[in-house]
Amino acid sequence: MNWRLIVAALLLAMPAAAQPISVLTYHRFDPAQANASTIVTTPVFAAQMDWLQTHHVQVLRLRDVVDIVDHKAPPVTEPAVAITADDGWRTVYTQMFPIIRKLNLPVTLFINPPTIGHGGAYLTWAQIDEMRASGLVDIEAHTQSHPNFNDQRAQLTPAAYTAFMDREIAGSRADLLAHGDSGAWLAWPYGINNPALHDAASRAGFRAAFALGSRPVLADSPLFALPRYQVYNTDTAPRFAAIVAGQPRH
Numbered sequence: 546m547n548w549r550l551i552v553a554a555l556l557l558a559m560p561a562a563a564q565p566i567s568v569l570t571y572h573r574f575d576p577a578q579a580n581a582s583t584i585v586t587t588p589v590f591a592a593q594m595d596w597l598q599t600h601h602v603q604v605l606r607l608r609d610v611v612d613i614v615d616h617k618a619p620p621v622t623e624p625a626v627a628i629t630a631d632d633g634w635r636t637v638y639t640q641m642f643p644i645i646r647k648l649n650l651p652v653t654l655f656i657n658p659p660t661i662g663h664g665g666a667y668l669t670w671a672q673i674d675e676m677r678a679s680g681l682v683d684i685e686a687h688t689q690s691h692p693n694f695n696d697q698r699a700q701l702t703p704a705a706y707t708a709f710m711d712r713e714i715a716g717s718r719a720d721l722l723a724h725g726d727s728g729a730w731l732a733w734p735y736g737i738n739n740p741a742l743h744d745a746a747s748r749a750g751f752r753a754a755f756a757l758g759s760r761p762v763l764a765d766s767p768l769f770a771l772p773r774y775q776v777y778n779t780d781t782a783p784r785f786a787a788i789v790a791g792q793p794r795h
């Protein structure tokens with residue numbers, strides 16, 4: 546038998562290599578100026594989304610990413626990302642939403658429920674309802690008051706800190722469930738997380754939680770500290786391509 550045929554048959558029988566998945570994190574948008582590290586201008590965001598489409602990068606729903614890590618779905622074999630935006634800024638509605646609606650891209654928003662509906666720079670529930678109704682936008686939890694858990698742990702007694710963690714984490718889930726959202730995922734404020742926080746999130750009923758860390762989600766990533774990339778306004782084509790490819794930031 547021809548050994549070349551044997552090798553070809555073996556290669557065909559092998560599953561394609563699992564791809565890392567880069568979860569992109571945005572915060573605020575501005576039509577023209579990025580005068581803070583958490584702001585990406587609307588033209589840069591539009592160019593990044595165009596880049597994904599031009600390069601046939603699949604944009605997954607966040608729940609699909611968790612299902613892959615949780616071994617409930619097979620790994621992806623083609624380049625893929627997921628898109629998230631934290632803190633519930635109003636510019637998510639005014640700047641980001643028109644672009645993702647035009648391109649039909651799913652996005653998950655991590656919000657602090659008590660800040661919603663108070664006007665100013667934050668989203669209103671009406672804006673959230675409209676985005677959710679598009680079928681493209683999922684709303685998930687980012688705690689109640691966006692605390693720095695390290696600072697709180699240093700200041701509070703152990704019992705008071707445990708109560709604080711539960712109030713912040715379970716409280717945001719309860720508020721989202723009351724609005725008809727899934728209450729399935731949490732994003733850690735400032736990316737701060739540790740085993741006690743993972744336990745609190747699990748106790749509250751979350752299935753997974755997202756941190757930061759500038760590296761891709763892999764099949765063995767920890768379910769309560771899934772890494773994400775913060776995307777900056779300076780992430781134009783080559784830098785953005787490196788993020789999508791799952792390269793660690795230098």
Ligand SMILES: [Zn+2]
Nearest residue numbers: 631632734735
């Ligand atoms: Zn945040």
